[in-house]
Amino acid sequence: MSASTRQSLHPGLNLGAEHGDDHLEAETSVFGFWVFMMSDMVTFGMFFAVFATTLPLACCPGPTELFDLGSIAWQTSFLLLSSMTSGMAVLTMKQEHGGRSACIKKLVFWLLLTVLLGCGFLYREISDFIFMATAGGPPTRSGYLSALWSLVGLHGLHVTGGILWCLVIVVGVMVRGVDLRWKLALLRWAVFWHFLDVVWIFIFSFVFLGGLL
Amino acid sequence: MLEALFGRLTWDSIILVQEFEDPNLNTFITAGAAAMMPVGGALVVALLFWMKWWKPLFDWLTSVDHKKIGTMYIIFAVIMFFRGVVEGVLMRVNQAVALDGGFLSSDHFNQLFTTHGTNMIFFVAMPFLIGLINIVVPLQIGARDVAFPKLNQISLGLTAVGGFLIMISLLVGEFSTGGWTGYPSFTGRLINPGVGPDYYILSIGISGIGSTLTGVNFAVTIYKMRTAGMSFMRMPLFTWTALCTSILLIFAMPPLTACCLMLGLDRYLGFHFFTNDMGGNLMNFINLFWMFGHPEVYILILPAFGVMSEIAATFSGKRLYGYTGLVAATMCIAVISFMVWLHHFFTMGQSATVNAAFGIATLLVAIPTGVKIYDWLATLWGGRIRFTTPMLYLCGFFVLFAIGGLSGVILANPTLDYQLHNSLFLVAHFHNVIIPGVLFGVLAGIYFWFPKIYGFRLLDGYSRITAFLWAFGFILAFLPLYQVGMMGLTRRTVNYDDPALVPWLVVSATGALFLGLAFLFVLLTLWRSVVNRKKLAVPFGDPWDGRTLEWWTPAPTPEWNFAVLPKVDGRDPFTEAKAKGTAYQPIEKYEDIEMPANTYYGLIIAALGSGLGFGLVWYMWWLAIICFLGCIVTVITYAFLPERKKIIPAAEVREIDEAWRRAAREARGVTRDDECNEANQGLARPDLITNP
Numbered sequence: 001m002s003a004s005t006r007q008s009l010h011p012g013l014n015l016g017a018e019h020g021d022d023h024l025e026a027e028t029s030v031f032g033f034w035v036f037m038m039s040d041m042v043t044f045g046m047f048f049a050v051f052a053t054t055l056p057l058a059c060c061p062g063p064t065e066l067f068d069l070g071s072i073a074w075q076t077s078f079l080l081l082s083s084m085t086s087g088m089a090v091l092t093m094k095q096e097h098g099g100r101s102a103c104i105k106k107l108v109f110w111l112l113l114t115v116l117l118g119c120g121f122l123y124r125e126i127s128d129f130i131f132m133a134t135a136g137g138p139p140t141r142s143g144y145l146s147a148l149w150s151l152v153g154l155h156g157l158h159v160t161g162g163i164l165w166c167l168v169i170v171v172g173v174m175v176r177g178v179d180l181r182w183k184l185a186l187l188r189w190a191v192f193w194h195f196l197d198v199v200w201i202f203i204f205s206f207v208f209l210g211g212l213l
Numbered sequence: 214m215l216e217a218l219f220g221r222l223t224w225d226s227i228i229l230v231q232e233f234e235d236p237n238l239n240t241f242i243t244a245g246a247a248a249m250m251p252v253g254g255a256l257v258v259a260l261l262f263w264m265k266w267w268k269p270l271f272d273w274l275t276s277v278d279h280k281k282i283g284t285m286y287i288i289f290a291v292i293m294f295f296r297g298v299v300e301g302v303l304m305r306v307n308q309a310v311a312l313d314g315g316f317l318s319s320d321h322f323n324q325l326f327t328t329h330g331t332n333m334i335f336f337v338a339m340p341f342l343i344g345l346i347n348i349v350v351p352l353q354i355g356a357r358d359v360a361f362p363k364l365n366q367i368s369l370g371l372t373a374v375g376g377f378l379i380m381i382s383l384l385v386g387e388f389s390t391g392g393w394t395g396y397p398s399f400t401g402r403l404i405n406p407g408v409g410p411d412y413y414i415l416s417i418g419i420s421g422i423g424s425t426l427t428g429v430n431f432a433v434t435i436y437k438m439r440t441a442g443m444s445f446m447r448m449p450l451f452t453w454t455a456l457c458t459s460i461l462l463i464f465a466m467p468p469l470t471a472c473c474l475m476l477g478l479d480r481y482l483g484f485h486f487f488t489n490d491m492g493g494n495l496m497n498f499i500n501l502f503w504m505f506g507h508p509e510v511y512i513l514i515l516p517a518f519g520v521m522s523e524i525a526a527t528f529s530g531k532r533l534y535g536y537t538g539l540v541a542a543t544m545c546i547a548v549i550s551f552m553v554w555l556h557h558f559f560t561m562g563q564s565a566t567v568n569a570a571f572g573i574a575t576l577l578v579a580i581p582t583g584v585k586i587y588d589w590l591a592t593l594w595g596g597r598i599r600f601t602t603p604m605l606y607l608c609g610f611f612v613l614f615a616i617g618g619l620s621g622v623i624l625a626n627p628t629l630d631y632q633l634h635n636s637l638f639l640v641a642h643f644h645n646v647i648i649p650g651v652l653f654g655v656l657a658g659i660y661f662w663f664p665k666i667y668g669f670r671l672l673d674g675y676s677r678i679t680a681f682l683w684a685f686g687f688i689l690a691f692l693p694l695y696q697v698g699m700m701g702l703t704r705r706t707v708n709y710d711d712p713a714l715v716p717w718l719v720v721s722a723t724g725a726l727f728l729g730l731a732f733l734f735v736l737l738t739l740w741r742s743v744v745n746r747k748k749l750a751v752p753f754g755d756p757w758d759g760r761t762l763e764w765w766t767p768a769p770t771p772e773w774n775f776a777v778l779p780k781v782d783g784r785d786p787f788t789e790a791k792a793k794g795t796a797y798q799p800i801e802k803y804e805d806i807e808m809p810a811n812t813y814y815g816l817i818i819a820a821l822g823s824g825l826g827f828g829l830v831w832y833m834w835w836l837a838i839i840c841f842l843g844c845i846v847t848v849i850t851y852a853f854l855p856e857r858k859k860i861i862p863a864a865e866v867r868e869i870d871e872a873w874r875r876a877a878r879e880a881r882g883v884t885r886d887d888e889c890n891e892a893n894q895g896l897a898r899p900d901l902i903t904n905p
Contacts, residue, residue, distance in 0.1 A: 028360050032433040039425055039463045046471035046504075050486065050497050057492045139484050143492030146484035150475070168849055181856070 015094060015183060022180045026187060033188040037195050044199050047154055051147040051207065060141040063211030066132045072208045075124045076200065079159075082117035083197045085110050090190045093178060104173055111170050114193070118163045125156050148207065155203060158196050165189050220832030221408070226386050239321045242303070246296075247384045275811040277362035278772055279347050280666050282369050286344030287659070289369075291735075293336040293376055298732045300329040302725045305690065309722035311708035312715055322707040323390035327413070328379060330393025334509070335417050336376050338647065341655045342516045343372075343427055346455045348666055349658075350431060352763035352770065353449045355440025355779050357808065360433040363851075366815030368423040368430065374822035375420025381827065382412045389413035392705065394502055395476070397487035397495045402480045408830050411480065415826040418473035421466050428462025431455055440762075442781035446540070449761040449784075450533060453540050454519030457547040458512050464551070465508035472501035481829075499561065503554035511550040514646065515543060517654025518585055521610060524603040524657055525589040527757050529596025530885070532785060535588035542581035542588075549578050559627045560634050568627040575625035582618055586611065599885055601757075602676040606657035609684040610649050617645030620695065638698025644691045648683070656683070656735070664756045664895065668769035669749040673889040675738035682731035689724025693717040751895030753877050758885060758897035760785040765796065767873045768895055773806045773861055776870035791897065797877040800870065803863040810857035817847050
């Protein structure tokens with residue numbers, strides 16, 4: 001590969017040059033996923049915008065009755081910690097060059113830890129949803145509750161998808177080893193997982209803190 | 214038991230049954246349309262058996278070759294176009310005789326304008342343009358394929374799901390009556406509990422996801438797959454417009470996905486996003502829809518502008534005038550397109566200040582568009598213009614599109630919009646930009662690039678007649694609508710009681726018949742050209758004395774596009790190579806070429822997506838769940854299946870490429886005077902290249 005092609009690569013998106021030719025394909029694959037994430041971000045933006053135009057109605061319980069900041073704090077901690085562990089997984093993959101069993105063990109460890117934290121997040125979130133439904137705040141009661149449930153729920157569905165994807169990667173690296181395909185999958189999944197963190201920060205700040213302050 | 218199995222699908226839902234139970238003209242028309250589906254399907258299957266075309270069919274459906282996928286998009290669009298044209302003609306004819314009556318019932322008429330609009334925008338204009346982009350862009354940037362070939366196939370599959378749903382609604386059930394914009398609360402559960410709006414949101418929602426993925430795919434392809442030396446400011450204009458369209462798709466499709474999801478939640482689960490009560494707000498839908506809907510207009514028109522740029526340069530034998538200005542204008546339009554959505558509902562209660570801001574933003578669009586028109590005119594100035602079919606479309610475009618643009622400027626003024634909104638003036642305006650703009654661009658582009666991909670030209674005489682029919686039919690059909698719009702006839706009106714409208718509407722209906730004839734001439738041109746393909750063959754691949762990389766390959770273009778990826782050092786690399794006489798020089802070194810192998814991925818997703826959509830429309834939950842899980846399982850399975858590649862050995866590539874180059878060096882080629890004759894073998898004679 002010529003020098004000019006190398007220069008046009010974006011550091012940070014891709015694998016290091018020590019991964020051989022793999023880092024060339026990472027350029028297209030991971031960049032493409034970033035572009036897709038931009039599109040997904042607009043989807044979230046639309047749900048945020050609709051949420052911002054609604055107000056709690058007098059008929060139904062509002063934020064003070066429905067939100068439990070303690071639980072939200074747990075969810076935030078789970079998700080932020082899981083972002084760190086997912087980062088550790090990617091670092092393991094980048095530093096401990098592909099294929100060796102020690103690398104796979106470490107990688108799987110970090111990935112499963114991430115899954116565990118993600119499940120912790122989902123558990124608390126679903127408990128909150130059940131509480132809201134029983135406390136008189138199901139999404140069918142008002143426009144505000146519809147917007148709230150679907151915004152938070154859309155994020156929750158993304159987290160569920162992310163967990164499923166992570167498990168697929170775990171099986172993949174265990175069966176096939178850390179080859180190009182799974183390296184790229186891991187890089188894209190990591191972008192996705194961090195993205196969910198960013199979205200959560202906004203949900204935390206605007207929906208939950210904003211609702212209670 | 215039956216209800217669990219079939220949901221709300223009953224025997225009476227099938228349109229053909231309704232004809233027997235309640236025979237009248239309306240059910241006869243719908244039954245006739247519905248009958249075309251099984252009859253047409255049976256004919257196609259019979260043809261496939263008769264000609265033993267099953268294997269080639271599956272070769273196509275499983276192909277990841279961008280040229281084949283593009284062709285399939287265009288075939289899909291032509292089929293849907295047939296339906297759209299028939300619906301349009303039916304509505305115009307009904308309106309011509311609708312003084313105190315008309316032969317269509319209002320419900321039937323409502324379904325017609327809804328499917329006509331939905332169909333023409335999502336399943337005709339978009340697949341036409343995405344098809345052209347698929348075929349042309351990788352060739353223009355010197356690439357062998359798109360960045361994500363399998364994703365490309367999935368996008369096609371999801372578009373086909375949308376098409377399937379809108380077509381099956383003809384046979385089973387009904388389509389929405391809420392117009393192509395589908396505003397709640399009319400499309401909400403309370404007023405419209407039937408299957409129509411569900412067909413609508415699922416068909417555009419699912420195909421919208423496909424379009425988003427297409428946008429991602431082509432943005433990455435254009436950013437990352439350009440050949441050596443193809444810097445941004447050397448990209449052909451069509452590629453630039455494809456890039457802007459891709460960016461618009463990436464950012465404009467999510468609002469559509471979001472508003473379809475929300476309307477779906479309202480309808481299926483009883484949420485209150487857009488309901489009249491309980492804190493719902495239907496203006497949110499209208500805002501979200503037009504946040505998608507306005508950029509969509511430019512998603513459609515920008516690639517057509519790209520085609521016109523290529524045609525202006527090629528058929529006047531001149532370098533494109535004002536390249537930088539055209540690029541800047543394209544980008545300006547793309548950016549401004551996100552800032553004008555509110556002009557679609559000036560009358561819906563904003564303050565005058567807000568309306569003024571959006572009105573001015575809308576007027577601004579005229580500036581970059583004007584820059585483009587003048588650039589094309591300046592490209593023609595002093596050139597050696599050949600009045601070929603694409604040039605005829607370009608001339609029609611100059612005159613007619615300018616009228617459409619100017620009527621847009623009139624509507625952009627909120628005070629005038631208060632008078633003209635919701636009238637046939639508006640209908641005349643947007644048909645006036647879409648037909649001479651988008652459709653002329655698409656038809657010119659198909660005539661222009663057809664020989665490149667399939668190896669033979671389209672018959673010239675037929676194509677010219679077709680072009681005149683489109684222009685003539687358009688003028689007759691839509692210019693009178695400006696007048697009746699100003700006389701106060703509202704859009705989507707099934708009948709009226711003012712006799713003064715009749716003459717205008719009769720002229721308009723006559724024009725619609727000419728448009729129908731023009732469509733038949735498109736098919737006729739294609740058929741006569743296929744029959745005469747030996748005489749029309751252009752094996753050397755450069756029938757129009759082309760300027761950009763796509764003409765630098767044999768025709769039909771081999772699967773791998775370029776035997777050796779070209780290096781570029783200017784804006785019109787092929788013209789420069791021809792001027793220097795180096796275009797067909799032998800190449801020293803060939804390498805093995807690796808291409809992605811065929812896959813069933815897209816086909817499986819399309820089948821499961823169709824099941825998912827159909828199951829959701831009819832509340833057949835088991836079908837929806839199975840198909841949804843099936844999609845997930847498919848994606849995971851393909852994540853584990855080994856990546857299959859085809860290796861094309863260097864020797865084979867060398868043999869084909871050297872034969873082509875040798876023949877091109879030895880042949881004489883034709884001058885531009887013989888461009889549309891049988892003498893044109895696709896080799897331009899170099900001594901006549903002027904003004905490179």
